[in-house]
Amino acid sequence: MGLNGRGVVLVIGFIVVQLCILVSANVVFQVQHKFAGQKGYLNALKSHDANRHRRFLSAVEIPLGGDSRPTAAALYFTKVQIGSPPKDFHVQVDTGSDLLWVNCIECETCPKESDLGIPLALYDPKDSSSAKTVGCDHEFCTSTFTGQSDECKAGMLCAYAVKYGDGSSTAGYFVNDNVKLDQVSGNCQTTSMSGNIIFGCGAKQSGQLGSSDQALDGILGFGQSNTSVLSQLSSAKKVKKVFSHCLDGNRGGGIFAIGEVVEPKINTTPMVDDQTHYNIEMKSIDVNGEEIKLPTSILNFVKKQAVIVDSGTTLAYFPDEVYNQLMEKIMAAQPDKKPHVVEKMFKCYKYSGNIDDGFPVVNLHFANSLSLKVLPHQYFFQIEDDEWCIGFQNSNIKEKDGEQLTLLGDLVLSDKLVTYDMENQVIGWTDYDCSSSIKVKDEESGNVYEVGAQVTLE
Helix, strand or coil: CCECCCCCCEEECCCCCCCEEECCCCEEEEEEECCCCCCCCHHHHHHHHHHHHHHHHHHHHCCECCECCCCCCCCEEEEEEECCCCEEEEEEEECCCCCEEEEECCCCCCCCCCCCCCCCCCECHHHCCCCEECECCCHHHHHHCCCCCCCCCCCCECEEEEECCCCCEEEEEEEEEEEEEEEEEECCEEEEEEEEEEEEEEEEEEHHHHCCCCCCCEEEECCCCCCCHHHHHHHCCCCCCEEEEEECCCCCCEEEEECEEEECCCEEEEECCCCCCCEECEEEEEECCEEECCCHHHHCHHHHHHEEECCCCCCEEECHHHHHHHHHHHHCCCCCCCCEEECCCEEEEECCCCHHHHCCCEEEEEHHHEEEEECHHHHEEEEECCEEEECEEECCCECCCCCECEEECHHHHCCEEEEEECCCCEEEEEECCCCCEEEEECCCCCCEEEEEEEECCC
């Protein structure tokens, strides 16, 4: 599969309140937050995470050929154009899954409308002059599905099927077609380009994926397997297998870029080898310098995979033993104030001052001396003028051996440039003003472009 034009850097902009567009990277998308403008959204965020994590559990049990990542409901969505002539599709943006797939014309169980207020579409390969189905003897299919299968032979369509722990499922077949992208031709200038990408044509959805609740046309995954758009672009020598995001916790904007970031520089920590998700090794946690005792499941070298970095999750989840210590030390900062519970799950405070002055800083320490500093305004949600809720939660998420997981979502990743580097098997970050710009490198030309988040309503 080839991409027309020069080497590319893909960029996605995040916006929490409005639609945004980035105009200074090799390829640009518009991205919107699923809960933009919604009041009383705390329960929706927790529900979003709960559905996602139930799918985490099942994904470990039921692999999809070589792709065992969960196709989970992502927090952000974007619009892509597929086919000739191009047609618009709204897809979820997700670092926790791999496939790009969209609902197809054969689908009778796909949602017909979305409560997100966006038009839904069905992809029809017959309507696209550039569409080609992918057969079982295609290299993409044989490399994705390891081992021999009597159910997939030459002359048959290369099919996929995934079933999740919450009962949701998706099934269909792979198609090769043009995906239209906006390529940067200079600083703040873009030109249109097309790339041939293999993606899933979803013929059947069930459960949450077939519901109108937050329904979209499909999912755009940024996982590690060879089925992802990122892997396909990397195999085509168009980008390095690296992506970064910078989420503005104050203004709600940000940057999501595929390719090498040359400025700012970041420190990194090794990924845990051979894991399904993006996993790193946690060494310790402290609250204003007071260390928290970590359970042996996190400290044990064999079980380093317990710490997952996932920008598609909203909150931050810790094992009970860690969560209870965290909450105790945070609440000790205001001994005269008693927290109240909102929506039966969030501990909240009435607080009229600067939240950073009233509560402690939480520091997470990882291998290779990399630390993640989380300020109070980052781990608190402000739901009213003087009402703040703590976003840390006890995980109730377990591995197959019963050990609880630690999962770090957007809550602790905001106001930082975070890079996932599969080339060197590291993840890193640095504190950063995500409303400003970063510099990315075009792999083929060597040119460096400035990338910034700008808010535009369309």
